[in-house]
Amino acid sequence: MKETIKKAAAALFAEHGYAGTSLAQISEKVGIKKPSLYAHFKSKDHLFECIIQDAFDAETKRVEAADDLYKLLESYLFLYEEDALFRFLLTSSFFPPDFLKKRILKKYDEYLQSLEEKVKMVLPSDSVHTEDAAIMYTIILDSLLVELCYGTRERSQKRLDTAWRVYEQAFMKGQKKR
Amino acid sequence: MKETIKKAAAALFAEHGYAGTSLAQISEKVGIKKPSLYAHFKSKDHLFECIIQDAFDAETKRVEAADDLYKLLESYLFLYEEDALFRFLLTSSFFPPDFLKKRILKKYDEYLQSLEEKVKMVLPSDSVHTEDAAIMYTIILDSLLVELCYGTRERSQKRLDTAWRVYEQAFMKGQKKR
DNA sequence: TTTTAACTAACGACCGGTAGGAAGGGAAAG
DNA sequence: CTTTCCCTTCCTACCGGTCGTTAGTTAAAA
DSSP: OHHHHHHHHHHHHHHHTTTTOOHHHHHHHHTSOGGGGGGTOSSHHHHHHHHHHHHHHHHHHHHHHOOOHHHHHHHHHHHHHHOHHHHHHHHHHHSOOGGGHHHHHHHHHHHHHHHHHHHHHHSOTTOSOHHHHHHHHHHHHHHHHHHHHHSOHHHHHHHHHHHHHHHHHHHOTTSOOO | OHHHHHHHHHHHHHHHTTTTOOHHHHHHHHTSOGGGGGGTOSSHHHHHHHHHHHHHHHHHHHHHHOOOHHHHHHHHHHHHHHOHHHHHHHHHHHSOOGGGHHHHHHHHHHHHHHHHHHHHHHSOTTOSOHHHHHHHHHHHHHHHHHHHHHSOHHHHHHHHHHHHHHHHHHHOTTSOOO
């Protein structure tokens, strides 16, 4: 049940934001009455925090498990379409409720850092500009996430293709092409 | 007075979102009572729409007046810090209230298109990959806006530097460096 | 027998919005 | 020049509705 509630709430929070989603909407989507939510979560804030913790954990695992930089980028295309929890993470990071702003910023920082380390690990150590490569990678990722929020799937794919061509040319010369 | 209200509302909407900002907060910030707002705007929706129209108009003008691609990117760094109306545009585009989602998406499309045309105008016509250059430019811009929302000023600047170095190398070889 | 998870009822606070009137300024009429 | 009138802009008081949350109860599970 707890998971059912989190799932429904994540979808609603992702679409309408924290302030724009009411407990009445959540309970209705789950199929229970509003006060019943309090048997599982002690407040709206608490519910939100539980979900975002799940979302960060899942995303961290994904990044840690990745071994191909391009595939990691590409995976976000599917993820955005099919995983409400990921959409929740995205919109809540772009626009967190006030009471979580600081903590989310911190987590985003850690996330960026883990991404940079991942890039430095995967890229050949004889590359001269690994730091630049890491920054450029986060640039591509962030722009991809923005495009996913707005554009069509096709346009996101095109953006990824173009960006990756430039990226390979700049930082992976001589490496095996994917 | 109308302008005073719009200014205060824009700052609040930018920080807390549409649903997270109440008319009571706005009127308090302005220094009048809540019902007085209705002498100037017929509803909360209407107020929001007026502001976002202003914001889009201002941003469109800025892009049209630009003649240097790098300077245009750089200008966003200042803009984000000093212009509440721009921050409003940013957050409202990332996360629009439901009743405006469609219209804002459309405006964003037009905005991207005007940006692409701007890039094609400014870049030398003998460039082979003007289309790629245009897409890559929007990638850099979007990622810069994301970083502005989260990171420090310095990190945004670094991101811009790195991205621009790659961009010049890929699309402006042989052109005068800035 | 204790715990858990659901319910109904209701709370105070706040929401966007309305009614109706007071104060002030500017233009028109005397 | 004064008076009247109107329009704008603000106010106080209040509306119905929704918000997140609590109290108290019930029924089934452990």
